[in-house]
Amino acid sequence: MDITRKLQILADAAKYDASCASSGAARKDSRGSTGVGSTGGAGICHSYTPDGRCVSLLKVLMTNACLYDCHYCINRRSSNVTRARFTPEEIVRLTLDFYKRNYIEGLFLSSGIIQSADHTMELVIEVARKLREEHHFRGYIHLKTIPEASPSLIALAGRYADRISINVELPSQQSLNTLAPEKNLARTEEAMGHIREKIDERYAEKRRPDAPKPPPFATGQSTQMLVGADASTDAVLLNCADKLYTNHRLRRVYYSAFSPIPEPSSILPLKAPPLIREHRLYQADWLLRFYDFKVEEITSPAAPNLDLALDPKLAWALRNRETFPVDVNKAPREMLLRIPGLGVRNVERIVRARRYTRLRLADLIRLRLQMKKLLPFIMTADHHPAKLGLDSDSLRARFLPPPEQLELSFAAPPAPAPSDFLSVRSGEL
Amino acid sequence: MRTICIEPQYEAWRAAARQLLARAVAPEDLLWSDEPKEALLFSGENSAAKVHKGEAIKVPLAFLDMARSAATHSDGRRWALLYRTLWRLTLGGEKHLLSMATDRDVRQIQDWCKAVGRDLHKMHAFVRFRLVSVNEETGREQFVAWFEPDHRIVRLAVPFFEKRFAGMDWSILTPYECAHWDGKQLHFTAGVPRSSAPDEDALDDLWRTYYRSIFNPARLKISAMQSEMPKKYWKNLPEAPLIATLIAESAGRVQGMMDTEERPAKPAPNNAYLKSLHDMNQ
Ligand code: SF4
Numbered sequence: 001m002d003i004t005r006k007l008q009i010l011a012d013a014a015k016y017d018a019s020c021a022s023s024g025a026a027r028k029d030s031r032g033s034t035g036v037g038s039t040g041g042a043g044i045c046h047s048y049t050p051d052g053r054c055v056s057l058l059k060v061l062m063t064n065a066c067l068y069d070c071h072y073c074i075n076r077r078s079s080n081v082t083r084a085r086f087t088p089e090e091i092v093r094l095t096l097d098f099y100k101r102n103y104i105e106g107l108f109l110s111s112g113i114i115q116s117a118d119h120t121m122e123l124v125i126e127v128a129r130k131l132r133e134e135h136h137f138r139g140y141i142h143l144k145t146i147p148e149a150s151p152s153l154i155a156l157a158g159r160y161a162d163r164i165s166i167n168v169e170l171p172s173q174q175s176l177n178t179l180a181p182e183k184n185l186a187r188t189e190e191a192m193g194h195i196r197e198k199i200d201e202r203y204a205e206k207r208r209p210d211a212p213k214p215p216p217f218a219t220g221q222s223t224q225m226l227v228g229a230d231a232s233t234d235a236v237l238l239n240c241a242d243k244l245y246t247n248h249r250l251r252r253v254y255y256s257a258f259s260p261i262p263e264p265s266s267i268l269p270l271k272a273p274p275l276i277r278e279h280r281l282y283q284a285d286w287l288l289r290f291y292d293f294k295v296e297e298i299t300s301p302a303a304p305n306l307d308l309a310l311d312p313k314l315a316w317a318l319r320n321r322e323t324f325p326v327d328v329n330k331a332p333r334e335m336l337l338r339i340p341g342l343g344v345r346n347v348e349r350i351v352r353a354r355r356y357t358r359l360r361l362a363d364l365i366r367l368r369l370q371m372k373k374l375l376p377f378i379m380t381a382d383h384h385p386a387k388l389g390l391d392s393d394s395l396r397a398r399f400l401p402p403p404e405q406l407e408l409s410f411a412a413p414p415a416p417a418p419s420d421f422l423s424v425r426s427g428e429l
Numbered sequence: 430m431r432t433i434c435i436e437p438q439y440e441a442w443r444a445a446a447r448q449l450l451a452r453a454v455a456p457e458d459l460l461w462s463d464e465p466k467e468a469l470l471f472s473g474e475n476s477a478a479k480v481h482k483g484e485a486i487k488v489p490l491a492f493l494d495m496a497r498s499a500a501t502h503s504d505g506r507r508w509a510l511l512y513r514t515l516w517r518l519t520l521g522g523e524k525h526l527l528s529m530a531t532d533r534d535v536r537q538i539q540d541w542c543k544a545v546g547r548d549l550h551k552m553h554a555f556v557r558f559r560l561v562s563v564n565e566e567t568g569r570e571q572f573v574a575w576f577e578p579d580h581r582i583v584r585l586a587v588p589f590f591e592k593r594f595a596g597m598d599w600s601i602l603t604p605y606e607c608a609h610w611d612g613k614q615l616h617f618t619a620g621v622p623r624s625s626a627p628d629e630d631a632l633d634d635l636w637r638t639y640y641r642s643i644f645n646p647a648r649l650k651i652s653a654m655q656s657e658m659p660k661k662y663w664k665n666l667p668e669a670p671l672i673a674t675l676i677a678e679s680a681g682r683v684q685g686m687m688d689t690e691e692r693p694a695k696p697a698p699n700n701a702y703l704k705s706l707h708d709m710n711q
Binding site: 032 | 530533557560574596634636640649654672690692697703
C-alpha cells in the first residue's frame with residue numbers, strides 16, 4: 001500500500017478526535033540545532049477545513065486495526081473498514097516534510113490497539129523518540145495514551161510529548177459497558193492521576209533554582225467526551241468534567257457531538273444530538289474554568305440539560321435577576337464576570353479604566369460591547385435601568401434568537417446546517 | 430505648522446518623536462508624512478546637538494510595544510496619532526492614559542495593533558515553504574515562500590520563523606520586503622513580484638490528501654472556516670482548490686453513511702490481553 005493511500009485511511013480514522021490544540025507547550029525552539037521546530041504560546045491553525053475545524057497538527061493513527069469494539073468508532077474490530085499501518089519511519093518523514101513546509105505545528109499520534117496496550121504504546125513512543133532524538137524535532141507532539149499501558153511507558157511517552165491524553169469518552173461505567181466494553185472509567189482516572197503527579201513533579205522541580213533540570217515531561221493532559229451517544233445529561237457531563245479539572249488538573253475537556261460514521265453499528269441506537277448542544281457545553285465549560293461558576297449554578301436536578309436557545313451565562317442571569325442591575329463602576333470583578341455579554345478581557349478593561357473615570361454608556365460603546373444584551377443588566381453613571389423582575393417571560397423572549405437561527409455567537413459559529421439535526425453517530429479513539 | 434518626513438519605520442518615527450518632544454513641539458503643530466520623496470527630517474540641522482540633555486523621556490513599556498506594532502499598520506494617520514499619544518502620556522500629564530481603553534486615541538491604536546497582530550498571526554499560519562534545492566556544500570535544504578501581508582510586518586514576523594526553522598535555509602518573499610535565513614544570519618532585501626516565487630512543491634499533493642481526509646462532511650460549517658481563513662489567503666494555499674468540491678460532496682457522503690446497513694458486532698478474537706480486560710470489568 002502506498003503512502004498516499006495509508007495517509008488517506010489513517011487520517012480519516014483519526015479525524016473524530018477533537019482535541020487538536022497545540023497551545024500550552026513549554027517554550028523551546030530550533031536555534032542552534034540542525035533540526036526544526038518550536039513551541040510555546042498559543043498554537044497556530046495552519047488551515048481550516050470546511051467543517052470549521054482548525055488544522056494544526058498532523059493527526060493520524062499508527063494503525064486503524066483495533067482489538068477493541070467501541071461502537072461509536074469506525075475502527076472497532078466489528079467494522080469492515082480497510083485497515084492500514086504506518087511504519088514509524090513513514091510517520092517521521094511525513095511529520096518533518098509537512099512541518100518544513102509550514103503546513104503544521106507538529107504531530108498528534110494515536111493508534112488502534114493491537115496485541116496489547118503496552119505493545120501499542122511502544123510503537124507510538126518509538127515515533128516520538130525518533131523525532132526528538134534522531135531528528136532533533138522541537139515541534140509539538142501530542143500522544144494519545146492507553147490507560148492500561150504500564151506506568152513506565154506512560155512516563156516515557158510524557159518525556160517526548162508536549163501533551164498526552166486519554167479519552168474518557170463516556171461519563172459513566174454503565175454507558176461504557178454497553179458501548180465500549182473494553183474500557184474502564186476507574187482505570188482511566190487512575191492513569192490520569194499518575195500523569196498529573198508527573199506533571200506536578202516537573203513543575204515542582206523546576207521551581208527550585210539550585211535543583212538539576214528535571215527530565216522534560218508533557219506540560220498538560222486533556223480528554224474528550226462524546227455527547228449524545230448515551231443518555232447522560234449535560235449535568236452528568238459537566239460534573240464529570242469538573243471532577244477531572246479538579247482532581248487531575250486537566251488542561252482541556254473536549255466535547256464531541258456524535259457525527260455519523262461510514263460503518264454504523266447495530267449496538268448504538270440512532271440519536272439526534274444537534275451541534276448546538278456541543279456548543280453550549282463548551283460555553284458552560286468556559287464558565288467553570290474562567291468565570292468561577294459552579295456546576296450547580298449552571299444545571300439543576302430540575303433542569304439537568306442546558307437551554308439550547310440561550311447561552312448558559314444569560315440563562316443564569318435570567319434565573320437570578322434579583323442580582324441585577326450591576327453597577328459597573330462599583331461592583332467587584334467577580335460580579336462583573338457574571339454580567340451576560342461581558343467577557344474576561346473587557347472586565348479587565350473596565351476595572352482598569354474605572355480607577356480614573358466614572359464609566360458612562362459612551363465609554364462602553366467605545367469598548368464595542370454588545371450593548372443590547374448588556375443594557376438590562378448594568379448600571380453606569382448615566383444609565384439606571386429598573387430592577388429586573390416581574391416581567392420575566394418578556395425578558396427571556398427578548399433574548400431568544402429568531403427560531404431559524406438557534407446559534408448564538410461564541411466563537412461566532414454559523415447556524416447549524418440541516419444535516420446537524422440528522423440522526424448521527426460518531427467515531428472516536 | 431511643519432511637516433515631518435520619515436521612513437515608514439518605527440525606529441525613524443521614534444527618533445523624530447524623541448527630538449520633537451525634547452523641544453516640546455505640540456502635536457497640533459505637526460504634519461507627518463512617510464512619503465520618501467520629501468525632504469528628510471531636520472535636514473541641515475545637527476539634530477543630535479539640539480536634544481535636551483538630562484531628562485530622559487519616560488513612557489510605559491507597553492506604549493513602546495504598541496507603537497512598534499501600530500507603526501507597521503498601513504493607515505497614514507498612525508505617525509501623528511502615536512505622537513499625540515506620546516505627548517499626552519508625557520508633557521500632557523496623562524500618565525494613566527494607557528489604562529483607559531475607553532479613550533478614543535488609545536482605542537484607535539489598540540485597533541491598529543489588533544489588525545497588525547492578526548496579520549502577523551495569519552502570516553505565521555499561512556506562509557507555505559516550497560523546496561527549491563539543496564545546498565551542495567552544506568547539505569541544507571533551501572525553501573522559498575511567498576506571502577502578501579496587509580501591513581509592513583515582515584520584520585515583526587521573522588523572529589518566529591528564525592526560531593522555528595533554524596535547521597533549513599529559507600526566504601520569505603513579499604511585495605515590499607523579503608527576508609532570508611542561511612542558518613547564521615537574517616538579512617533583508619527589497620520586495621519582489623509574485624512571479625519570483627515558486628508555485629508548487631512536490632509535497633503539495635500529499636498535503637491535499639491529508640486535508641481531504643481530515644475533513645468531516647457531517648459537520649459542515651462553512652462560515653466558521655471562512656471567518657478564520659478568509660478567501661484573500663486562498664490563492665497561496667495549496668489545499669484551497671479542494672474546498673469547493675469537499676463542500677459540494679458532503680451532503681451525498683453523509684446520506685451514504687445514513688443509508689449504510691448497520692454492522693453487527695463480531696465475536697471477540699482469541700487474545701489474552703483482551704480476555705484480561707473483560708475479566709477485570711466483570
Ligand atoms: S475508540 Fe480506540 S480503542 Fe475503541 S475501537 Fe476505536 S480505535 Fe479502538
